[in-house]
Amino acid sequence: MKTNDVILRTVTKIVVFIILTFGVELFLSGHNNPGGGFIGGLVLSSAFVLLYLVFDVETVHKGIPFDFKKIAAFGVLLAVGTGVGAVIFGSSFLTQTFRELHLPVFGNTELATVVLFEAGVALTVVGVVVTIILSISEDV
Amino acid sequence: METLITILAGVLVTVAVYLLLSRNLIRVILGTAILSHAVHLLIMTMGGLKKGSVPLLGEHAEKYTDALPQALILTAIVISFAVTAFLLVLAYRTYKETGSDDLDTLRGFKNE
Amino acid sequence: MNNIVVMPMIIPLLTGIILIFLRSHVILQRVLGMLSIIAMTGVSIYILKRIQLDGILRIDFGGWLPPYGITFVADSFAMLLVLTTSIVTGILLIYAFSSIGKEHEKLFFYPFVFFLITGVNGSFLTGDLFNLFVCFEVMLLSSYVLITLGGRKIQLVESIKYVVINILSSWFFLLAIAYLYGAVGTLNMAHLSVRIAEVGQDPLLTVISLVFLLVFSLKSGLLLYYWLPGSYSAPPTAVTALFGALLTKVGIYAMFRVFTLIFYHDINVTHTIIGIMAVLTLVGGSIGALAYKDIRQIAVYNIVIAVGFILVGLAVSTEAAFQGSIYYLIHDMIIKALLFLLVGTMFYLTGTAKIEKMSGLIRNYPLLGWLFFITMISLTGIPPLSGFIGKLYIGQGTVETGSYILLVIGFMSSIIVLYSLLRIFLNCFWGETIISEEDEVPLKKGMLIPCVLFGILTITLGLGAEGLSTFVQDAAHTLMNPEVYIEAVLNSNQ
Numbered sequence: 001m002k003t004n005d006v007i008l009r010t011v012t013k014i015v016v017f018i019i020l021t022f023g024v025e026l027f028l029s030g031h032n033n034p035g036g037g038f039i040g041g042l043v044l045s046s047a048f049v050l051l052y053l054v055f056d057v058e059t060v061h062k063g064i065p066f067d068f069k070k071i072a073a074f075g076v077l078l079a080v081g082t083g084v085g086a087v088i089f090g091s092s093f094l095t096q097t098f099r100e101l102h103l104p105v106f107g108n109t110e111l112a113t114v115v116l117f118e119a120g121v122a123l124t125v126v127g128v129v130v131t132i133i134l135s136i137s138e139d140v
Numbered sequence: 141m142e143t144l145i146t147i148l149a150g151v152l153v154t155v156a157v158y159l160l161l162s163r164n165l166i167r168v169i170l171g172t173a174i175l176s177h178a179v180h181l182l183i184m185t186m187g188g189l190k191k192g193s194v195p196l197l198g199e200h201a202e203k204y205t206d207a208l209p210q211a212l213i214l215t216a217i218v219i220s221f222a223v224t225a226f227l228l229v230l231a232y233r234t235y236k237e238t239g240s241d242d243l244d245t246l247r248g249f250k251n252e
Numbered sequence: 253m254n255n256i257v258v259m260p261m262i263i264p265l266l267t268g269i270i271l272i273f274l275r276s277h278v279i280l281q282r283v284l285g286m287l288s289i290i291a292m293t294g295v296s297i298y299i300l301k302r303i304q305l306d307g308i309l310r311i312d313f314g315g316w317l318p319p320y321g322i323t324f325v326a327d328s329f330a331m332l333l334v335l336t337t338s339i340v341t342g343i344l345l346i347y348a349f350s351s352i353g354k355e356h357e358k359l360f361f362y363p364f365v366f367f368l369i370t371g372v373n374g375s376f377l378t379g380d381l382f383n384l385f386v387c388f389e390v391m392l393l394s395s396y397v398l399i400t401l402g403g404r405k406i407q408l409v410e411s412i413k414y415v416v417i418n419i420l421s422s423w424f425f426l427l428a429i430a431y432l433y434g435a436v437g438t439l440n441m442a443h444l445s446v447r448i449a450e451v452g453q454d455p456l457l458t459v460i461s462l463v464f465l466l467v468f469s470l471k472s473g474l475l476l477y478y479w480l481p482g483s484y485s486a487p488p489t490a491v492t493a494l495f496g497a498l499l500t501k502v503g504i505y506a507m508f509r510v511f512t513l514i515f516y517h518d519i520n521v522t523h524t525i526i527g528i529m530a531v532l533t534l535v536g537g538s539i540g541a542l543a544y545k546d547i548r549q550i551a552v553y554n555i556v557i558a559v560g561f562i563l564v565g566l567a568v569s570t571e572a573a574f575q576g577s578i579y580y581l582i583h584d585m586i587i588k589a590l591l592f593l594l595v596g597t598m599f600y601l602t603g604t605a606k607i608e609k610m611s612g613l614i615r616n617y618p619l620l621g622w623l624f625f626i627t628m629i630s631l632t633g634i635p636p637l638s639g640f641i642g643k644l645y646i647g648q649g650t651v652e653t654g655s656y657i658l659l660v661i662g663f664m665s666s667i668i669v670l671y672s673l674l675r676i677f678l679n680c681f682w683g684e685t686i687i688s689e690e691d692e693v694p695l696k697k698g699m700l701i702p703c704v705l706f707g708i709l710t711i712t713l714g715l716g717a718e719g720l721s722t723f724v725q726d727a728a729h730t731l732m733n734p735e736v737y738i739e740a741v742l743n744s745n746q
Contacts, residue, residue, distance in 0.1 A: 038218060069360075073272035080265055086314075093258045094313040132225045136232050160420075165412070172419045179426040186434030209433065212382055216426055219389045223422075226396055227415055233400075234408040246409050 005054070012054045019047040027122055037118035041125025048130050052137070068134065072127025079120030082113050145185045152178035165231045165241040169224065176220035180213045256302075257311040257326045259295045260334045260373040263288055268366030278357045282349055285362050289342035292369075296335035299326050300723060308730070308740035310379070318379070318741050319443035325379035325741055329578060329727035332720075333376050333505060336585045339709070340497050341369055343702045347593055348490035350698025351600070356488070359401055365494065368394035375502045379741055381432070381439045384506060385425050388471070392418050395499060399487045407486045414483035421470035428463040435460060442741035444514050445734055453517035461515035461522055465529075468510070472503025474563055475529040477556045481540070484555070485548040485605075489596025492548075496555050497589035501581060504562055508577070511566060512731045513738075519569065527567030527658055533560030534665040541672035546605045547680070550672050551588075551595045554631065557665050558584045564658045565646045573649025574728035579720075580642025583713060587630050587639065590706035594624050597703065598680065601693045607676055612685030616692050619700060621681040623707050628673040630710045632666050638713035 027040025051060050086095035096114040152174055159171030187209030235241045267288035271281050303309060303326060313322040345365070352361055371391025378384050396418075399411045433439055435456060436447045448457060470476045480500075484492055507526075515522055537556030544550050562584065565577030595605075597620060602610050614621030630637035633644075643666065650659040713720070730736050 038214070070273060073269050077266075077269045080262065080269070083313075084262060084266070087255045087258075092312055092315045093255050093262070095315050128222070128225070132229055135229055160416075168416060172416065172423075175419075175423050176426075179423055179430065182427065183430040183433070186430040208439075212429070212433075215382070215386060219386070219393075219422075222393060223389070223396075223415075223419055226393065227419070230396075230400060230408065230412060230415065233403055234412060237403065237405050237408055243412075246412070 008054055012050055016047045016051060019043060019050070023047065027118065030118060031112070031115070037121030038125055040118075041122035042129065044122065045126040045129035048126065049133050052130075052133065057134070057137070068127045068130040070127070072124050072131060075120045075123030075125075075127055077120070078123065079117050082117045082120070085113070141189050142185050145181055145189065149178045149181040149185070152181065163243045165234070165243060165246075168243070169227050169231060172227065173220070173224050176216065176224075180216055183209050183213050183216070254309045254311050254326075256295065256299060257309050257324045257377065258313075260292055260299075260338070261324070261370055261377060263292050263295065264366040264369040264373065268363040268370065271363040271366065272360060275358060275360065278354065281357065281362050282345075285345055285366070286342065288366070289338055289345065292338040292373075293335065293342065296331055296338055300328065300331045300335060303328055303331060304722065304726065308737060310741055319438050319440035322383050323379040323440065323741060324377045325442075325737070326377055327727065327730045327737060327740075328723045329508070329731060330376040330505075332578065332582060332723055332727060333501065333585075334373050336582045337369065337372055337376070337498060340585050340589050341365070341494065343705050343709075344490055344494050344497070344589055344593075346705070347493070347699060347702040350696045351596075352488055352490050356401055361398070361401060364394045364397045364401070368398065368494065368498070370394075372498050372502055376505060379441050381429055381441060381444070385422070385429060388425070388502070388506075389422060391499070391502065392422070395495060398491045398494070399483060401491075402488065404486075410482045410486040413479055417470065417479040421467050424463060424470070425467040428460055428467060431460045431463065432457075440741070441509065441513055442738040445738055446742070448514060448517065453515060457515070458518045458521055461511070461518075462525065464510050464515070465507070465522065465525065468503045468507040469529060470503075472500045472507065473533075473556055473559050474503075474507070474526075475533050475536070477533065477536070477559070480556065481549055481552045484552045485546070489593060489600070492596065493589045493592035496551070496592045497585045500555055500559055501585055504559060504581065507563070508566055508574075508731065512569070512574075513734045516569075516734065523567050523569055526563055527655065530560045530563040530567050531658065531661050533557075533563070534661050538665050538668035538672075541668060545607050547595045547598060547607055547676055548605050550607075550676060551591050554591060554669060554672065555588055557669055558588065558631075561643075561646070561662055561665060564662050565649060567658060568646075568649045568653045568655050570649040570652050571728050571732045572645050572652060574731045575724050576642045576645025576647070576649060578642075578724050578727050579645060579717065580639070582720075583630070583638040583642050583710070586706055586709050586713065587627060590623070590627050590703060590710065591631070593699075593703050593706065594620065594627060597695070597699050600699070601695065602687070607679040610680035610686075611683040612681070612687075614681040615685040616687050617695050620695065620703070621677075623703050624673075624677060624681060626707050626710065628670065628677060630714070631673065632670040636711070636714050638710045638717070640714060641717045 023040050023043035026035040026043055027037060028035070030036030030040065048064070082096070083094040087093050096112065096117065156171045156175035156178060159167045159174065162168065187206045190203065190205050231241060234246070238246060240246060267284060271284060274280050274284070299309065309326045311324045312318060313324070316322070348361070368391055371387050371389070371394060374387030375384055375391060378387055396411065396415050399414060400407055429439065432444070436444055438444055438447060468474070473480045484495055487495075511522060511526070534557055537553050537560055540553035541550050541557060544553065558580070562577050562580050565573040565580070598610065598613065599605050601613070601617065604610065626637065630639045633639040643663070646662065647659060650656070650662065
């Protein structure tokens with residue numbers, strides 16, 4: 001069935017970016033304030049779900065050619081990885097730190113490893129939520 | 141305040157039990173979701189409802205709230221979110237496969 | 253700091269994640285899975301040995317000392333079960349290689365098996381009640397996926413029951429945790445034990461302990477086992493065997509932990525109730541095992557009987573009984589896996605689960621028949637096999653405390669077990685063979701080898717019980733004397 005959803009499409013094109021920004025903002029503010037990976041991830045995934053709702057699955061897949069199951073797996077890997085990283089550096093499992101020592105790639109940035117952990121959580125949430133929505137909607 | 145929240149949790153449990161006992165699968169799932177909300181409220185009340193500062197950073201506030209129940213609730217919310225999502229997918233698949241979401245009808249597939 | 257303690261949980265978790273990325277490379281998945289199992293087994297043996305030298309090991313996550321942070325505690329009891337879990341899973345994976353089918357393997361079967369193991373090992377090792385809840389949920393979520401994987405009608409329908417009943421029991425778990433936190437103000441198990449010993453276990457705490465009992469009995473199938481037969485006969489054999497071997501045991505472990513470490517002051521109430529529930533479970537399980545003519549149902553009711561029998565050991569709470577329960581737990585994990593594999597293989601070979609439709613299988617598949625015979629006498633508890641020593645010790649415990657009802661019912665149930673399995677043996681393996689040579693379904697080597705391995709395990713565990721005895725004695729000693737555990741956890745300079 002072809003429905004006339006010009007308004008929805010137009011609004012979505014703008015709103016998706018607002019939601020994505022808000023998701024990132026929530027994610028980052030979680031360091032010292034209410035927010036964090038889980039909530040940020042939920043908001044981010046709501047943007048993707050909105051995209052899937054408004055445009056059809058194939059179109060969105062062209063734009064975002066990721067397997068969301070793998071994104072979820074990568075997220076868990078990242079979160080567990082920070083824990084195992086601590087083991088490699090000789091402290092207790094899941095120890096977090098905020099020196100640059102752990103992250104040669106981000107060398108000159110003041111970065112806490114807990115951000116990586118939270119990023120893992122966020123990616124997991126995005127991956128899982130989108131996977132669930134897709135697995136329900138796939139065969140409608 | 142504690143009494144009020146406890147009563148609210150009790151009301152939620154009542155609603156949830158009513159939903160859980162119905163024959164419609166979707167209602168049962170909604171029941172489990174509400175049930176988990178009730179217990180989250182209970183955990184929060186059990187930690188004591190206090191006015192105080194965020195238990196995260198700074199040493200200047202006079203009182204801090206207990207962070208543990210909040211951490212517990214957050215974890216429990218994540219878990220109940222995952223379980224509810226899974227259950228919804230399961231219910232949908234079952235509906236597709238059997239054409240029914242009525243638990244009474246679903247009993248009939250035993251010896252297949 | 254002993255990061256090694258967390259490895260039995262981290263290795264399967266990482267393996268599971270990596271296997272997700274290798275979705276289409278089935279062979280690679282199998283190889284990696286086996287390697288990971290071998291690593292887990294090695295680590296478990298190493299930790300078990302170290303506990304004998306250095307005492308109970310502990311790791312504080314993120315360096316937060318107990319009682320504030322999450323701790324993992326490895327004592328002999330937990331590690332024995334972790335070790336058995338890895339071995340049993342390894343052998344079951346070999347069975348899965350040849351039986352589960354490409355379809356499953358590409359649908360993330362192996363990753364979820366490893367996530368299940370993550371949850372199981374986490375539950376065994378954790379020293380924090382809330383963390384126990386989380387590990388339970390990890391395990392249950394993976395089991396939900398495993399039980400529905402494949403999506404046949406019966407699987408879906410049965411799994412709804414399974415999922416809903418488990419959500420309900422998890423809800424009670426949270427409820428109990430909330431009450432306990434409100435009453436005592438901590439969730440670290442050792443710290444809980446100290447605080448409750450200080451204030452005394454008043455009736456309120458006893459009631460909370462009964463809520464915990466309710467939760468764990470739902471999970472382990474103690475008395476509240478009505479969900480068990482349906483859900484355990486729906487999924488493929490390898491999955492059923494995994495569930496039958498591991499899932500109920502985690503509930504039993506949690507019950508032992510909670511009622512020996514935390515709520516051990518009001519034995520008259522709690523342990524009497526456990527005893528009554530154990531007896532009712534034994535009776536109910538026996539009736540089920542006798543009533544059904546479906547081999548899968550009979551096998552499932554055998555799980556129920558074993559759960560009741562192991563908890564007789566907790567009900568009497570003497571050191572000998574604990575030793576018996578630990579031996580029997582290990583034995584039961586191995587033998588239930590074997591029983592379910594055999595039953596599943598019989599189903600695969602004949603295409604039916606009804607005992608009256610099978611006959612004379614031993615002529616077609618002699619080795620399978622004799623393996624079933626070994627399983628049967630091992631489950632009954634005939635001396636050289638692994639079931640004997642556990643039953644002996646539990647029996648000794650009941651005699652010590654004069655709980656003759658438990659003794660009689662416990663050993664009566666052994667006879668019922670023997671009878672129920674003998675019925676399968678006589679009907680299905682003895683008698684006229686009805687499968688002609690041409691119709692014979694070839695028995696895959698990949699299915700027979702795991703069964704043989706389990707058969708060897710049960711014999712070696714029976715004959716070599718002496719070798720395990722130091723570990724089991726240490727485990728039972730820790731269960732009897734909670735201060736050993738508390739000292740190891742709350743002592744900050746480790």
